[in-house]
Amino acid sequence: MKMRYSNLDEVGVTGSFRDLLQWQRERRRKRKDLSYHHPQAKIKEVSWLKGNRDVPAITFIGHSTVLIQLGGVNMITDPVWASWLGMYRRLTEPGLRLDELPEIDIVLLSHSHYDHLHYQSIKRLPGKPKYFVPAGLKRAFERRGLSDVQEFKWWDRVEFKSLSLTFVPAQHWTKRTLFDTNRSHWGGWVIEPDNGPTVYYAGDSGYFRGFKEIGERFSIDYCLMPIGAYEPEWFMKEQHVNPEEAIQAFLDTKAGHMIPIHFGAFMLADDTPKEALDRMHAEWDRLKMDPNHLHVLQLGESRKLTLGFGCVRSG
Incomplete structure (x- = not known):
């Protein structure tokens, strides 16, 4: 019998299905301003990225x-270049085209939801990458002709060239069909x-005690933290952090x-990209945190990374 995976503290x-119907009824009554589109970077360092x-x-x-370039290795997280997710059209174009990427060495997957796992995009990535995937997904990759796949459970670790990569907990779930709920991690x-x-890539997660444990086990310089798809919070709370929780999770990890x-890319829930960003900035300011430690990247924008933590709180 196939395993079903679960969260910390179960x-x-x-x-429930009733909850889902209630959310959809609420959603039909809402009117949201989608005029804001997260901007594309005016300068994209495509040639530099390909050679870096x-x-x-x-x-x-x-x-x-x-795209994460670290230790001479090119990695990409949850590659999705899809223009549509079900009935929802992508709000913004990807910051780089697939042909603008450098050769990819590793694909890092967080989970199997459609906005994180798009097989057509993965098959078109340049290079001959290794696929590091959560437990339960290897066979699905291999059925699609994708080889060199390694599965990971929480806290599993692998060495690749000059890197050590660890698959760490999140509070979420998985489903791609009617019959595979939580069959992969x-x-x-x-x-x-x-x-x-x-670098810590958090994937998708509700707020949970695991962020503190991750912060205790690692000395993290850069934290890639989700901030969107949180509304309505009564429905989304356990699976997606809201912007205020995202900042608390960042603080829990003790990242720099x-x-x-x-x-900004897909209307997965009822919040808009601008609402998510505005709430995040407001909370950052309320906590008097150093603005030099928050980096909102434009689409296609590259940030060169440095060592050192500094003081996140400015007052």
């Missing part, structure tokens, strides 16, 4: 798709180079810098 996140094997860098492509990734900044992700 927290359930999916809600020396400088630690993060490039925001959109939603939860991020979910989580985030901590990437530690021999020399250079440590926060880069928000999981906003």
Whole structure:
């Protein structure tokens, strides 16, 4: 019998069918302003990215798709270039085209939801990447002709060249069909180079005690933290942090810098990209946190990474 995976403390996140119907009724009554589109970077360092094997860098492509260049290794998280998710059209174009990417060495997957796992995008990635995936997904990859797949459970660790990569907990769930709920796992990734900044990619998660444990186990320099798809909070709370919880989770990890992700590309819930960003900035200011430690990247924008934490709180 196939295994079903669960969260820490057996927290359930999916809600009932009645809850889903109530949310859909509420959603039909809402009127949201979708005029804001997260901007594309005016300068995109495509040629530099393709040749870069020396400088630690993060490039925001959109939603939860991020190019991470660390320790001479090119990694991409949850690659999705899809224009549609079901009935919902993508709100913004990806920050880089697939042909603008460098050769990818590793694909890091957080979980199997459609906004994080798009097989057609994965098959078109340049290079011959290894696929590091949560437990329960290897066979699905291999059925689609994708080889060199390694599965991970929470706290599993692998060495690749100068990097150590650890699959860490998140509070979420998985489903792609009517019959596979939680048949594969979910989580985030901590990437530690021999020399250079440590990066934590949180994937999708509700707020949970696991953020503190991750912060205790690792010395994190850059935290890629989701901020969107939280409304209505009575329905989404256990599976997606809201912007205020995202900042608390960042503080729990004791990371030096926060880069928000999981906003702006798809209308997965009722919040808008601008609402998510505005609430995040308001909470950052309310807590008197150093603005130099929050980096909202434009689509296609690259940030070169440095070591050192500094003081996140400015007052």
